[in-house]
Amino acid sequence: MADKQELARIFAEVAVLLELKGENPFKIRAYETAARILEELDGDLEDFVASGRMDATKGIGQALGLKIREFLADGRVKYFEELKAAVPAVLFELVKIPGLGPKKALQLYEKLGVNSIGELEYACRENRLVALPGFGAKTQERILQGIDYVKRFQGQFLLVDAWPLAEKAAAWLEGQPGVDRAAVAGSIRRRKETVKDIDVVVAAADPAAATELVAAMPGVEAVLGRGPTKTSVRLANGMNMDVRAVMPEEFAAALHHFTGSKEHHVGLRGLAKDKGLKINEYGIETAVGERLPVPDEAAFYRMLGLAYIEPELREGLGEIEAAAGGTLPELVTARDIQGVFHVHTTFSDGSATPAEMAAAARERGWGYLGVSDHSRTAVYARGLRLETVAEQRREIERLNAANPDFRLMAAIECDILPDGSLDYPDEVLAEFDFVIASVHSAFRQSEADMTRRIIRAMENRYVGVLGHPTGRILLARDGYGVDLGAVIAAAATTGTVIEINASPYRLDLDWRWCRKAKETGVLLAVNPDAHAPAELDYVRYGVAVARKGWLSAADIVNTRPAAEAMALLRRKRA
DNA sequence: GCCGTTTTCGGCCCGACTGTTTTCAGTCG
Structure with missing residues (x-):
């Protein structure tokens, strides 16, 4: 079957290649648009073309339509292959360096024969860039810094690292004399799971004076640039921050612009x-x-x-x-969350007891908490042996009897074994209030095997929730290969809830798939996967994913009271 | 590249900042 994601990647790469060639920017945009259309495409590519939907799609005209048909027929796009052969691969690497765009990168390749980032660094150290037209000592220094940046951080940071810093910066700025307001903008405000930098917008009667303040902010390591309305600085942790200052009456428009x-x-x-x-x-x-x-x-x-x-x-x-x-959804908020289903305790690899976790959940205004420690195969995480399962259950029953206004649920995060069977027999699974099933091993199976494995687990009537569906760790590890479209379809037919794992190091299910799940009729659960009381606050990141995925409270199981939520997690048993 | 009851050609979002320039190109968001 022709893979629309692959074609999307091809078109995106064509856009970069055209940029490197200095092509018409609007032509470049046409390919970028086409790549996005394919990425977001519902259903398969053959049907998109055959049904005539493609011809009715704005942004795909004759030329792109032909290339899509060519891809369907031959599995390749000749234009892309020719372009790729004509453009040196190193240019792809070079344009990732901040401050280096296609024009300068091309010069470095053609005039200095730079063939890798390492060679470019060497050329800078030998002071060879300054001789090129359009380059100078400062450009060379900036490129060296950019190389350092790319090497250390790949230019990306986790939202969990950037967001608090950004809020702190905005609060500090707002407290300065002459500053009316300050607010976080950019991709942090849009809650992207990873971000490149911090954007803050400031309102002040004297914007130029306000930008002056930034250099004195705690945590600022270096000033990278400064104009009358903008200051760029580097923070001690290596992140860059842009602060834009405008007049108070311009604040809303500026905040919007920089968001x-x-x-x-x-x-x-x-x-x-x-x-x-x-x-x-x-x-x-x-x-x-x-x-x-x-x-x-x-x-x-x-x-x-x-x-x-x-x-x-x-x-x-x-x-x-x-x-x-008028068809925008009303988005779920953190206040809609009434409890969560996925936390760990000292019974497996958590750092707090069920009683301590329950107390922390109550402090957050929740009415219930699912304790779902690891199952026995997860020995690295001290997964529960059968005797311990019973012991934990008794403890939870004791706590429930003592606190009738708060509900602890005796659950399990059960490993999905490589063949798709579960880590306990059905009669044990039946004893739990509900079961979350997750993959924690044999990540390197083929996509087809992994997809079959997960779907088989979801077909088990005791499995209420599929945990972290791709296993990814942001900026550290890609998820295992799995056909999420098929998994979502199976979740719908089996009545399985899909987790939005709210750990800011995972954020899995990805927001890009949430809309698809919703449209397919799948319910989701925002789960902190907390291993300590403070990590219950990860829920804010999960809610951010849900919101980015167009989800309303009704799409999320844990916006409901305990009994109703439990019934949904057990509906397959009926 | 795409698009069009004003157009099949001439548009296509808009501006700040930097560095290297004597009036602007390149980069970025």
Whole structure:
């Protein structure tokens, strides 16, 4: 079967290749758009073409349509292969360095014969870049710093590391004299799971003075650049932070602008243009250049004839059309969460007892907590032997009897063994209040085997929840190969809930798949997978994933009271 | 590359900052 993801990757790579060739930027955008369309495509590619849906899709015209048909027929795109052969591979590496774009990268390759990042670093140290036209000592120094950045961090950071830092920076700035307001913008505000840098927007009567302040902020290691409205700094942990300062009346428009995403803005600005308006980072202007006041973001969208679009949805994935048509979902919030199903205790690899975890859950205003320690095969995590299962159950019953207003559930995170069977026999599984099934071993199975394995586990009537469906660890390990489309379809037919593992190191199910799950009729559960009381707060990251995935409270099992939630996790037993 | 009841050609989002320039290209978001 032709893989639409592969074709999406090909088109995305064509876009990069064209950029390296200095092609028309709008042609490049056409390929980027096509890649996104394919990534988000519902159903398979053959059907997309055969049904005529492709021909009706805006953004795919004659040339791209031909290439899609070629891919379906031959499994390849000749144009891509020719391009790839004509563009040196090293250029792909070079443009990942901040400050290096296609033009300069090409010069380095052609004039200095640079064939790798290592060679570029060496050329900088030999002071050979300064002789090139358009280059100078500062560019060379900047490139050296950029190489260091890429080598140390691959240029990416976890949301969990960036978000608190960003909030701290905004709070500090807001406390400075002359500063009206400060707020976190950028991909952190959109709650992307990994981010490149921190963006903060500041309102001040004297913006230039406000940007001056940034250098004095605690944790700032170096000032990378400074203009009248923007300061870029590097923080001690290696992250870059941009602070943009505007007049108070420009704050909402600026916050919107710097929240992005780029794709969202492109869509909005096209729409504005149709209405004879112009959007820039300072506000909305009429055709005659009159600046219209934008008191807040809701007004901003209203002026464009749109419902308010939450930051998490601003990815250019249909949210503008939905806002125009009044079909945006009401997104779930952290306040909707009434309890969680997946935590570990001292019975396996957690650091707190069930009583301590329950107390921490109550402090957070929740009414229930599922204790789901590891099963026996997970020896590395001190998985529960059968005797311990009984012991834990007695402890949970004791706690429930003592605290009638809070419900502890005796559950298990049961390993899915390599053949798709479960780690305990059915008669043991039947004893648990509910069962979460997860893969913790044999990650290297083929995609087909892994998909069969997981689906077989979901077919077990005691399995209420599929845990962390891909096993990925962000910035550390890709998930195992698995056909998530097939897993989601099987979740729907078997009535299995899919977990949104809220550990900020996992965030698995990915938000990009949440919408698909919802449309397929699958319920999800936001679970912290906490191994300590403080980690219950991971739920905020899981809620962020759900929101990015267009989910409402009704799509999430643990927005319901205990009895109702339990019934959903046990519905396959009926 | 795509798109179009104003257009089949000429548009396609918009601006800041840097560094290397004597008026602007490249990069970034």
